Amino acid sequence: MLISIKKKSMFVFMQLATYISDLLYRYECVIIPGFGAFLTQYQSAQIDQASHTFIPPGKALMFNRQLQTNDGILANYVASVENCSYTVALQKIRNFTGALSLQLSEGKKVTIAGVGEFYLSDERAVQFSPSEKNNFNTASFGLAPFEAQQISRETYKEDITALEKKTPIHITPERRKAPAYLKYAAIGLVAIALAGFGGMKLYENSVQDHNFAEKEKAESLVESQIQEATFIIDNPLPTVHVTIPKEQGKYHIVAGAYRIEANAQKKIDQLTSRGFSPKTIGVNKYGLHQVIYSSHEDRLEALRALRNIKNTENKDAWLLVKKLDQ
Template sequence: MQLTTYISDLLYRYECVIIPGFGAFLTRYKSAHIDDFTNTFNPPSKIVSFNKQLQANDGLFANYVASVEKCSYESALQKIRTFTAQISRELSEGKTISFKNIGEFSLNDEKSLQFEPLKHQNYSTSAFGLSSFVSPKISREVYKETVGAIEKKAPVIFTPETRESKPYLKYAAIAVIAISAIGFGSLKLYESQVQKFNLAERQKANSLVENQIQEATFVIENPLPVLSLKLPKHAGMYHIVAGAYREEGNADKKVEQLRDKGFSPLKMEPTRYGLHQVLYASFEDRIEALNKLREIQKTENADAWMLVQDINQ
């Protein structure tokens, strides 16, 4: 299933990837943590989950498929419909569907869709090069028990006669206390120096890791092509597309129709495939754009879709 590879590519870049008519894959950040049972140290990661309720087409997945496979947007939608129909048919037959590097789908006894994500796959680019490792647990009670056993076997007892007959022991005790105080002060100074050294080394290590992450090249199969779009009047990352036309005259007619209906449409520059896209509107907020898209699909154009692209004005 080539489309599963495209989904995996998008999960590195987006927190929500919707498969029209099937559901949405969501990613959530999880900080580094320690498994107390296995003594395993785990790096920061992104946890993948699935929501069947999010099925409305936002244009992200279809636009990516069209860009990679160099086909029209309508052809990409048809491929996605065929893909989801095949998955639904195989699931109804009791099969388990595996999405490469993502997880597995199956139906339970109540015929409800179940998703089990892969544990080893990490979609957090900030954790590149970091892996889990196991460290044995440090036991801090062994030495305490040993000292306690020695004290029971050889207790130190000072009698009044001893102190009276040997007064120099008093001065020896004072000297021992003074030496201990000096030793304790020296130990504290040494610990302070060690902490400063460790802090400096930790900062060096963090700086080195950050530089390596910035310089690292993430090799993703079928990378997303760079789209050069010019939106002189529309601002925002989320754009509602009314249609894409091969003939520029048809795009101009669509602009006039939308303007007569009260919209402020925009005809974009032709794409690398020669298509003229006409926009209803653009938004900074994703939720606001989705709400407007659903409204337009219900009242104006059922085939309207969303283009997710950061465009510099």
């Protein structure tokens, strides 16, 4: 029975590791609630001069122990993939972090497949070593580092120089002489080329002078017509003010989701009376009307607002990452 429980726990651990790896392809920050956050940063293509290796663009993977507040991304993904409730998904994540922390406290190194390895330092601080196998930049999918052979140009140059020394080329004075008629023919060709070039320049100059004169005439005619024109508007149209809605952002702080639309409207009225500017963002795939406190463009700003709402208003509020249709 104990062996069966261990196997089940190991299977859940591997599943969560796979989910984290999947999300790192889509997001720059994936938070494991209560443990820390994986952060990715774009890294341009590189060339290793020492090994002549070309490395494609990728994402540098880091770990931040300070970011532990649940933003809902991992829990929602687990609930969607395993077709379970949000609460059950959170419990699975807690089991994952508990098993991870227990193994670290025992001095073991814990490997998350495709992501990296965790271990404790001598000061009992959590350390992370990223894996070099996965490139989380989707634009570089299928690209792998490759090594190119160095081109030895100097070697070829030295070989040619040595060959010229062995087999020098001798040019006799007789071969360098040319018949007299070839000299006169060459002089004639040069004269014809110069004459043709001079004629072409004269033709180009005359065309430019003609174009400039015509341009001056056209500009003077347009100017005189503008000066003679008079514009009179008897009934001017009223000024129309157009308000263009600003982009709401893709990070939304969710206050709740309701099966009945009237209950969602009651929540909006309640939050409005408290000074918020709530709204609904449609119905999710479970048929629930979602009500949000606010939307944000910047992820860190959204996390700060979520933390403030959890501490002062609603501890069950969570962050939804979704681009809304305009």
